[in-house]
Amino acid sequence: MLSKKRKAYISGMKVAMYISTGLTAALVIFLVAYVFIKGIPHISWELLSTKPSYISGRIGILPDILNTLYIVLATLIFVIPLGVGAAIYLTEYAKNKKLVGMIEYAAEALSGIPSIIYGLVGMLFFCQFLGFKTSLLAGSLTLVIMNLPTVMRTTQESLKTVPQSYRDGAFGLGAGKWRVIKTVVLPGCVDGVITGCILSIGRILGESAALLFTAGFAHALNGIFEGLTSPGASLTVALYVYAKEQGEFGVAFAIAAILMILTLLINLSATFVSKHFAKKREF
Amino acid sequence: MSDIMTAKDLNLWYGETHALKNVNITIPEKSITAFIGPSGCGKSTFLKTLNRMNDLIPSVKITGEVCYNGQNIYDSLVDVNELRREIGMVFQKPNPFPMSIYDNIAYGPRTHGIKSKVKLDEIVEQSLRDAAIWDEVKDRLKKNALGMSGGQQQRLCIARALAVKPKILLMDEPTSALDPISTSRIEELAIELKKSYTIVIVTHNMQQAVRISDNTAFFLLGELIEYGETEKLFSQPTDKRTEDYITGRFG
Amino acid sequence: MKKNKLIERTIHGIFLILGLLTVGCVLLITVYLVISGIPAITEIGLFDFLFGAKWASTASEPEFGILPFILTSIYGTAGAILIGVPIGFFAAVYLSKLANPKVKAFMEGAVSLLAGIPSVVYGLVGMLVLVPAVREIFDIPDGASLFSAIIVLAIMILPSIIKVSMTALEAVPKEYEDASLALGATPIETYFKVSVPAAKSGIAAAVVLGVGRAIGEAMAVMMVSGNVPNMPSLFQSVRFLTTAVASEMSYSSGLQQQALFSIALVLFLFIMLINATLNFFLKKEKD
Incomplete structure (x- = not known):
């Protein structure tokens, strides 16, 4: 008892x-x-397929959807090679433990910095110092720094699962370091890169504070190249502006619902990918 | 028979650990040389110094010389990748790449710049024939190599090593992960291969050394204790420690 | 052959640069914040800046005291931790030790979703549900207050707390728990008296991570806290360090803008302190 x-x-x-x-x-x-x-x-077809018009007083979020898409694409194009490269340096090249520690500490520090600070530094560095002005490109580059640690970490994790025996086998045949990396190491880290992409997309879709001062608020309808060099609101920034400054709560909630659906999809695909690759690993 | 490799006063440290102590040995061409000794005696470590695979471990320090055809392979002018092409290696655990059988064999030749499909086809077939595995795999060259049995994988790895036309083949306990039937096939293969290649094999199995090798070297605690013709070493060892080991008194 | 060596060296060099990129980014951020944050502090005076109780950046005789922001950020974070940590902690123990697999899988999905929802969505729901509710319940003129911000922050840090604590609790060796059970402790006693202490560094890391998230959040807080530079009081509109930067940046210039950079510098120092603490706990957890 x-x-x-x-x-x-x-x-x-x-x-x-x-x-x-x-x-x-x-x-x-x-x-x-x-x-x-x-x-x-x-959510209506009209909302999704038009841009806001002051004349008719209607609101359309197509520019914001496209801006978000452009930002996602531009960020990934930069962050994948950079993050994967950094991970390769750490797992394949770096021999100095202190240097590795320093790089990993820096990556952790980066993931702890709040997005408002990224926004501020992005504004000072990309918009003003490098002269990109307030533009989607400046916003994307800011997000590249934010997502660098994520891609680096997921790639690093998957590189660690590439068996050392593959590398030994290739070196034993007289392959040089770069060839070993290109042919037997990189194919083994595809899952890490994909996971990193999914996590980054999730983070980019949800980001607002870092974009506010770097990418701006505009709702103009642009193609990708024009879009990247001009200011534009992402879905999250548009939500903020419609809710806080214009009191358009219906539109804000429509965007919120879209973001919620996207978040659900991202989470599902992350789960799916990790399960899929875990199964493959059992070989 | 002329000598193809010579080690002179070779010492090796892992960080603070003195793993090889003043090893001196000459290895004759087109023969099988076996390294035996209890685990941790340095035999595998020494094997890896022969094609500089130890370079990949950061804390390793080496002094002394290893000469291949009269050239010190630790000389700074030596191209390590070219060296490893001429001195191939087969590892303890079969380690095919996660690619097709064909691509596994073609990996080495492609690495060294062969691109012609006709030439590659020819090399793949010849290497697989030399490794006595052609008949088993000729109909599934495009299948993933990871789907083969352990014994087949190891013969595939031997074929992969042969495909770059090495002069020497280093084998690091190549049968320790295999069943007896696969083991005897690899042993037959080794004897067949010594007609055209020099083979150095590390083994923990003394019967294996007796069955296939011409010369045997006995290592203990990082030192080369005794080296000579296999028959003589096993029948009339000169060192007490060798005798103790081969009669099964330790290790 | 020489050509090959050259190529290998070049590639090595490229990877080295990529590897050092994270370090470069941290340096870039630090340098920019220090360079742009120092001038205003020297002009206003460190003491008046940090401990000045009044922020009136656009007045004819402007005052730049950020004590209200610092205190609001500290109180807001403390409040969020006070509410979020117990809920997250108990949920983590339940999910890692007791929940049946189906419940666990559902809740893991739910927690990931909670982590993935953009902060502006939290802000929006907070603005339209929480703020009016707070106004009604506590009978105050405006529900946009420190209290509303605390609730939103508590919800936003919940997923980090649950996830990190769960990982730590799941890593506790089963032998510890078996030993305790074999001594006649009930499962629940075992979880709280053996597993939780064994995972305490990990749980501490979860709390510190939550602190970092809470102190750095800007948009959601901006939408529910009223954004007035008052000294913090639970049912009054307040302004945080983060929202102080965000709310005036778009129209500021001169000393006012420089002062905003100085606020960001202060926030950055807070975060670095928290990062160092987090690292300390994570290292401990590894050992």
């Missing part, structure tokens, strides 16, 4: 755990349901 005190302790802990878990679950369900109920009725 348990003493009364022990029984009370156990039931107390149980109650605390049930309440906490239940609260978390309820919160998620509420958020998803609320955003969908408020947002989906406002």
Whole structure:
């Protein structure tokens, strides 16, 4: 028999755990349901396929969708080679432990810096110092720095799972370092790169503070090259502007619902990818 | 028979550990030389100094000389990749690349600049024939090499090493992960190969050394204790420690 | 052959540069913040800047005291931790030790979703649900307040706390728990008295990570805190370090803008301190 005190302790802990878990679950369900109920009725083809017009007074979010797409593409194009390269340096080349420690510490520091600071430094460095002005490109480059540690880390993790015996085999045949990396190491880290991309896309889609002062607020409809050199609001920034400055809550919730759906898709594909590759690994 | 490799006063350290001590040895051409000794005696380490695979470990320091055809391979002018092409290696665990059988064999020749499809086809077939595995795999050259049995994988790795036309083949306990039937096939293959190649094999299996090698070297605690003709070393060892080892008193 | 060596060296050099990129970025950020943050501090005076109680950047005789922002950020973060950590902690223990696999899988998905929702969406829902509710319940003129910000921040740090604590709890060797069970402790006693202490560095890391997230959040807080530079009080509109930078940046110039950079520098120093603490706990967890 348990003493009364022990029984009370156990039931107390149980109650605390049930309440906490239940609260978390309820919160998620509420958020998803609320955003969908408020947002989906406002999603229409017209909203998705037009740009805002002051003459007709209608709001369209096509420019914001395209801007977001451009930012995602531009960021990935830069961050993948940089992040993968950094990871390769760390796992394949670096011999100096202090240097490796320093690089990893820097990566951790980068992932801890708040996005508002990225926005500020991005504004000073890319927009002003390098002369890119307020543009999607400046915003994307700012996001490249933010996502560098993510891509670097996921690639590094998957490089570590490439068996040393593959490298030995290739070196034993007289292959040079670069050839070994290109032919047997890189093919083995595809999963890490894909995971890194998915995580980065999620982060880019959700980012707003870093884009506010680097990419701006404009809603102009542009092609990709024109778009990258001109200012433009991403979906998140558009949501902020419509909600906070213009009181267009219907549009804001429509964007929120779209972002929520995208987040769900990203999470699902991340799970799918990690499961898929875990199965492949069992060989 | 002329000598193809010579080590002179070779010492090797892993960080603070003195792993090889003053090793002196000459290896004759077109023969099989076996390295035996208890685990941790330095036999595998020494094998890897012969084609500079130890270069890949950061904390390793080496003094002394290893001469291949009269040239010190640790000389700064030596191209390591070219060296490893001429002195091939087969590893303890079969390590085919996660590619097709064909691409595994073609990897080495492609590395060294052969691009012609006709030429590659020819090399792939010849190497697989030399490694006595052609008949088993000729119909599935495009299949992934990881789907083969362990014994087949190891013969594939031997074929892969042969494809770059080496002069010497270093084998690091090539049968330790295999079943007896696969083991005997690899042993037959080694005897066949010594007609055209010099083979140096590390083995923990003394019967294997007796069965296939011409010369045997016995290592203990990083030192080369005794080296000579296999028959003589196993029948009349000159060093007490060799005798203790081959009669199974330790190790 | 010489050509090959040259190519290999060049490639090595390129990778070295890529490897050093993260270090370069950290230096770039630090240097920029220091260079642009120092002038205003020297002009205003370090003491008046950090401990000045009044921020009136656009007044005819402007004042630049950021004590209200510093305190708001500290109180806001502390409040979020006070609410978010217990909930996250108990949920993490339940999910890592007791939950059946289906519940666990569902909740892991839910927590990931919570982590992935953009902060402006939190801000939006907070603005339209939480802020009016706070106004009604506490009968105050404006619900946009420190209290609303604390609730939003508590929700936003929840996923980091749950995930990192779960990882730490799941890494506790099963032998510890078995030993405790074999001594007659019940499973729940075992989890709280053996597993939790064994995972304490990891859980501490989760808390510190939460602190970092909370102190760095800008957009969601901007939408629910009213954004007025008051000294912090639970049911009044307030302004955080992050929102102080964000709210005036677009129209500022001269000393005002420089002062905003100085605020960012202060925020950056806070974050670096938190990072160092986090690293300390993570290292401990590894050992």
